[in-house]
Amino acid sequence: MVRYAKRMEQLTQSDIGDLLKLIAQPDIISFAGGLPAAELFPVEQLRQACDAVLDQIGQVACQYSSTEGFPALREKIAQRMKDKNNIETDADHILITSGSQQGLDFAGRVFLDKGDVVLMESPSYLGAINAFKGCEPTFLEVPTDDGGMNVEALEKILSTTENVKMIYVIPDFQNPTGRTWTLERRQKFMEVVNRYEIPVIEDNPYGELRFENDTLPALKSMDPKGLVVYLGTFSKILVPGYRLGWVCASDEILSMFNFIKQGADLQTPTVTQLEVNQFMEMFDLDEHVDVIRETYRHRRDVMMEAMETYFPKEVKFTHPDGGLFTWVELPDYINSRDMAVQCLEKKVAYVPGDSFFPNGGKYNCFRMNYSGMPDDKIVAGIQAIAEVIRANLK
Amino acid sequence: MVRYAKRMEQLTQSDIGDLLKLIAQPDIISFAGGLPAAELFPVEQLRQACDAVLDQIGQVACQYSSTEGFPALREKIAQRMKDKNNIETDADHILITSGSQQGLDFAGRVFLDKGDVVLMESPSYLGAINAFKGCEPTFLEVPTDDGGMNVEALEKILSTTENVKMIYVIPDFQNPTGRTWTLERRQKFMEVVNRYEIPVIEDNPYGELRFENDTLPALKSMDPKGLVVYLGTFSKILVPGYRLGWVCASDEILSMFNFIKQGADLQTPTVTQLEVNQFMEMFDLDEHVDVIRETYRHRRDVMMEAMETYFPKEVKFTHPDGGLFTWVELPDYINSRDMAVQCLEKKVAYVPGDSFFPNGGKYNCFRMNYSGMPDDKIVAGIQAIAEVIRANLK
Numbered sequence: 001m002v003r004y005a006k007r008m009e010q011l012t013q014s015d016i017g018d019l020l021k022l023i024a025q026p027d028i029i030s031f032a033g034g035l036p037a038a039e040l041f042p043v044e045q046l047r048q049a050c051d052a053v054l055d056q057i058g059q060v061a062c063q064y065s066s067t068e069g070f071p072a073l074r075e076k077i078a079q080r081m082k083d084k085n086n087i088e089t090d091a092d093h094i095l096i097t098s099g100s101q102q103g104l105d106f107a108g109r110v111f112l113d114k115g116d117v118v119l120m121e122s123p124s125y126l127g128a129i130n131a132f133k134g135c136e137p138t139f140l141e142v143p144t145d146d147g148g149m150n151v152e153a154l155e156k157i158l159s160t161t162e163n164v165k166m167i168y169v170i171p172d173f174q175n176p177t178g179r180t181w182t183l184e185r186r187q188k189f190m191e192v193v194n195r196y197e198i199p200v201i202e203d204n205p206y207g208e209l210r211f212e213n214d215t216l217p218a219l220k221s222m223d224p225k226g227l228v229v230y231l232g233t234f235s236k237i238l239v240p241g242y243r244l245g246w247v248c249a250s251d252e253i254l255s256m257f258n259f260i261k262q263g264a265d266l267q268t269p270t271v272t273q274l275e276v277n278q279f280m281e282m283f284d285l286d287e288h289v290d291v292i293r294e295t296y297r298h299r300r301d302v303m304m305e306a307m308e309t310y311f312p313k314e315v316k317f318t319h320p321d322g323g324l325f326t327w328v329e330l331p332d333y334i335n336s337r338d339m340a341v342q343c344l345e346k347k348v349a350y351v352p353g354d355s356f357f358p359n360g361g362k363y364n365c366f367r368m369n370y371s372g373m374p375d376d377k378i379v380a381g382i383q384a385i386a387e388v389i390r391a392n393l394k
Numbered sequence: 395m396v397r398y399a400k401r402m403e404q405l406t407q408s409d410i411g412d413l414l415k416l417i418a419q420p421d422i423i424s425f426a427g428g429l430p431a432a433e434l435f436p437v438e439q440l441r442q443a444c445d446a447v448l449d450q451i452g453q454v455a456c457q458y459s460s461t462e463g464f465p466a467l468r469e470k471i472a473q474r475m476k477d478k479n480n481i482e483t484d485a486d487h488i489l490i491t492s493g494s495q496q497g498l499d500f501a502g503r504v505f506l507d508k509g510d511v512v513l514m515e516s517p518s519y520l521g522a523i524n525a526f527k528g529c530e531p532t533f534l535e536v537p538t539d540d541g542g543m544n545v546e547a548l549e550k551i552l553s554t555t556e557n558v559k560m561i562y563v564i565p566d567f568q569n570p571t572g573r574t575w576t577l578e579r580r581q582k583f584m585e586v587v588n589r590y591e592i593p594v595i596e597d598n599p600y601g602e603l604r605f606e607n608d609t610l611p612a613l614k615s616m617d618p619k620g621l622v623v624y625l626g627t628f629s630k631i632l633v634p635g636y637r638l639g640w641v642c643a644s645d646e647i648l649s650m651f652n653f654i655k656q657g658a659d660l661q662t663p664t665v666t667q668l669e670v671n672q673f674m675e676m677f678d679l680d681e682h683v684d685v686i687r688e689t690y691r692h693r694r695d696v697m698m699e700a701m702e703t704y705f706p707k708e709v710k711f712t713h714p715d716g717g718l719f720t721w722v723e724l725p726d727y728i729n730s731r732d733m734a735v736q737c738l739e740k741k742v743a744y745v746p747g748d749s750f751f752p753n754g755g756k757y758n759c760f761r762m763n764y765s766g767m768p769d770d771k772i773v774a775g776i777q778a779i780a781e782v783i784r785a786n787l788k
Contacts, residue, residue: 003559
């Protein structure tokens with residue numbers, strides 16, 4: 001009889017995969033994914049970049065290359081982190097990964113033994129929960145409000161809990177809530193982190209997708225002890241289908257990620273790294289980001305307006321300044337999983353909120369994505385969800 | 395103070411990475427890597443395939459896609475496994491991975507808890523050892539000779555050892571020895587495996603690179619109980635820089651690999667999958683394999699002849715029927731690590747053999763690759779190594 005590792009018990013008990021498969025019907029209005037708008041992908045520019053790479057350095061593109069990643073791409077990433085996030089770094093402190101999901105997986109493997117404690121915002125990104133579960137840690141949720149993580153609560157946990165090995169956070173346009181931490185909260189958080197010297201995984205896939213107000217400094221830019229592991233990705237600013245992300249960390253920590261990368265898949269594909277590097281040499285990535293930012297801002301507005309118009313007043317939702325998601329809270333007695341099934345009957349989908357709590361138990365919330373659907377579908381979808389909510393009100 | 399997971403102790407203690415970096419000098423004659431011959435890559439054909447994909451289905455290529463992989467590519471792989479290896483399977487039993495290295499990493503995570511036992515040929519592929527180490531197993535080496543794994547020794551281990559969770563083997567043109575299991579050994583092995591019901595990881599990156607004699611049936615083709623997890627890859631038959639491999643396994647086992655893949659990196663890049671699929675629709679992969687097979691056969695011949703001519707008679711080496719590697723055994727008293735440093739001074743490199751023994755301790759062997767160097771460099775490199783060996787003879 002085949003016996004699996006114990007970690008598989010935790011990984012197979014979620015039923016979210018089944019739901020997401022149901023959602024993947026072609027005729028559905030889906031607010032469930034985190035899909036960028038495919039009609040905005042710079043496909044023709046990428047085609048020209050690919051052509052140039054295979055034409056000029058095709059043998060290099062097709063061959064094995066280093067575990068760390070293509071040097072010119074790592075330089076461009078380091079420069080971009082300086083320009084956009086005020087993070088002082090260089091190519092030597094960047095590891096190219098297969099999307100930032102791989103950075104999450106590696107973070108777990110670098111820091112977490114079975115039973116170790118990982119702290120997260122409550123709620124937090126389900127893909128991170130899923131990645132960390134493979135290391136069988138204990139999850140502790142830190143209370144979080146509209147300003148970010150509650151630092152007093154964090155400090156209380158740190159002062160009373162053994163074996164806290166890392167803290168996972170998404171300070172900008174959080175997944176799933178769309179919330180952004182205030183400057184004050186970031187400073188206080190880093191003050192506590194520096195005191196306790198706990199590694200922080202700062203996941204920032206959406207930071208460049210800010211619709212209004214000024215960019216706030218990344219935690220990594222307030223990191224004198226080199227405790228912050230910053231995860232970035234091209235998935236939301238360029239295309240996700242190339243699966244290119246990166247880890248930026250201090251020397252020793254990054255060397256640990258490199259060891260894991262070596263065993264995990266040797267290296268990220270050479271060809272995709274060279275092509276995205278070539279794209280950035282031939283074209284202006286900032287121009288492209290401007291285009292998607294405007295589109296997503298508009299769609300955010302359409303969704304916010306539709307929710308204000310059609311949702312009953314008992315329903316609360318966040319007003320994100322950027323990113324891809326808003327978070328909806330229903331009255332306590334409505335179960336968003338049951339309601340998801342009713343919405344699917346009307347061909348509309350979202351992700352039920354309980355999956356975003358590592359220890360489960362909160363059933364009256366759900367996550368909505370506004371980047372992937374055109375205006376008319378956003379309005380029609382919100383109207384349909386509003387009807388279902390009304391039918392569930394007491 | 396930052397504390398890492400315990401697995402990092404095992405992963406960071408090897409110094410082979412330092413050696414491989416030394417070797418990566420541009421002016422070196424390297425027999426160290428497993429590099430395919432870059433000059434044979436079908437770069438122009440791949441360029442046309444990429445062009446077609448981004449021209450015709452660019453938005454799909456740039457978007458997220460399923461964890462399992464692109465259906466048309468999985469169908470082609472299943473068909474190829476039928477045609478080449480007589481394995482009855484279909485697209486539903488294929489998961490696309492980032493090279494077969496990722497399949498190795500996943501195998502460890504699916505089956506191995508800390509302290510569980512994994513069995514391997516002695517010696518075996520160092521990348522597999524490295525991947526499994528992340529799960530902190532106990533490695534047991536099964537004696538192996540020119541005919542393959544010693545099945546009596548295997549059975550003795552299985553009948554006396556608890557917690558054997560998987561057996562990792564490379565029956566065709568093994569890495570590092572170049573050896574191929576006989577038909578009889580394969581049958582006996584599967585008879586024992588079926589009796590004990592232990593999962594087998596059959597790693598077959600080189601199977602199609604056979605220079606002479608008939609193809610022998612894959613273990614996966616003698617697998618009535620669905621115990622064999624077959625790992626394949628495009629790295630050695632097409633190009634490694636796209637990082638495309640696959641896992642073929644029975645329903646339940648494959649679903650476990652899918653769970654791990656989801657948390658590890660969501661999916662293999664959409665764009666590379668579509669491009670290799672397109673390449674296989676537009677061009678004849680078999681024709682390309684014929685070309686590289688002929689070249690590698692020739693290079694094998696050149697290396698064998700040079701070793702017979704120049705190596706002292708005290709040195710033994712294998713005569714592979716295919717694949718990329720031959721395995722050299724020196725007299726007991728010569729340390730191949732020390733000799734590697736002496737060879738590097740003459741600008742020639744190989745991989746010292748001790749890295750291929752999971753429990754270490756055997757220092758008089760080394761692995762030689764013949765696929766990556768042209769004829770003149772093979773001869774010059776062998777002459778240089780022969781000189782160093784002579785200087786070390788007692």
